[in-house]
């Protein structure tokens with residue numbers, strides 16, 4: 220059994236969700252897991268055996284213009300690594316976590332600590348393109364003892380944008396089918412829609428990369444042809460703009476904004492179709508969660524999405540920004556009950572066969588065993 224430190228963004232984003240769920244499952248399997256973050260990971264929930272939480276506190280002495288979070292994190296990581304004798308420090312999202320982990324490993328040089336970095340997406344596709352950060356991100360990736368990425372597409376992007384040659388292991392994101400399965404939610408559904416209406420849903424952090432306004436435009440086209448409701452779940456910088464767009468489109472009566480929700484399995488289950496028209500999406504965790512709940516996904520054909528969805532079998536894909544194509548695909552699926560039922564089953568089957576938590580957590584365990592065998596150079 221291993222002692223594993225996990226660092227992630229604790230309060231938002233799919234990378235934090237993946238890191239937290241991974242930690243919980245590793246703890247269930249008997250490993251000792253230490254979360255080292257600036258806040259309690261929101262999916263951590265109640266006390267669980269084998270899980271420990273170490274809060275990173277940042278000194279904001281008056282001479283600092285910016286509180287030195289990255290250094291405080293490095294210092295805390297080293298401290299926990301030494302005191303707890305961690306075997307692995309698994310950091311999620313390359314920047315700044317992999318940089319802090321590199322420093323921590325130097326500080327804790329008298330331990331056997333190995334650093335595993337998991338790339339999640341925008342750490343490469345957005346931050347990795349920023350000239351002020353590119354060198355430090357490349358450095359931290361190259362210096363990690365092991366690097367994993369959540370899709371093959373992200374591996375390819377990392378090699379291309381950062382000219383990285385080292386090995387990067389593929390470990391897809393996963394879904395816990397004890398939580399994500401089709402729920403009986405007729406009473407909840409009735410709060411939003413009549414039985415004859417279809418329910419479309421979008422879940423995201425409302426960042427520009429998610430192209431949420433495409434959701435509104437696509438729904439406008441669908442709504443002209445069939446009775447339907449649209450539910451938005453999540454919050455983020457684009458939300459006010461989207462609310463205004465919904466009002467301008469005269470759709471206020473049939474669109475609901477549910478805000479940030481921590482437990483989405485029941486909500487997702489009321490949808491007939493999840494919309495994910497993102498510009499970039501290295502994996503699309505919300506899409507996988509929907510599929511596991513038996514909700515087909517209509518997504519843009521970008522990044523890691525084609526690794527998740529088989530077009531016309533377990534979901535639908537269209538090129539980024541092609542709203543009329545997306546509307547046509549949605550209408551054709553939603554007006555054919557047999558096809559919809561078949562796609563629901565195919566989505567569940569694919570989520571379970573290819574992205575089950577059990578298999579992917581085992582994959583991480585194998586990777587940890589592998590990295591622990593690597594001898595340090597120094």
Ligand code: GMT
Nearest residue numbers: 232233234339340341500501502503504
């Ligand atoms: O969407 C983001 O920018 C946030 C980021 C995160 O920290 O959660 O999401 C990325 O990681 C998720 C978990 O691995 C993936 O499911 C998302 O596809 C990925 N987002 C993008 O690539 C835009």
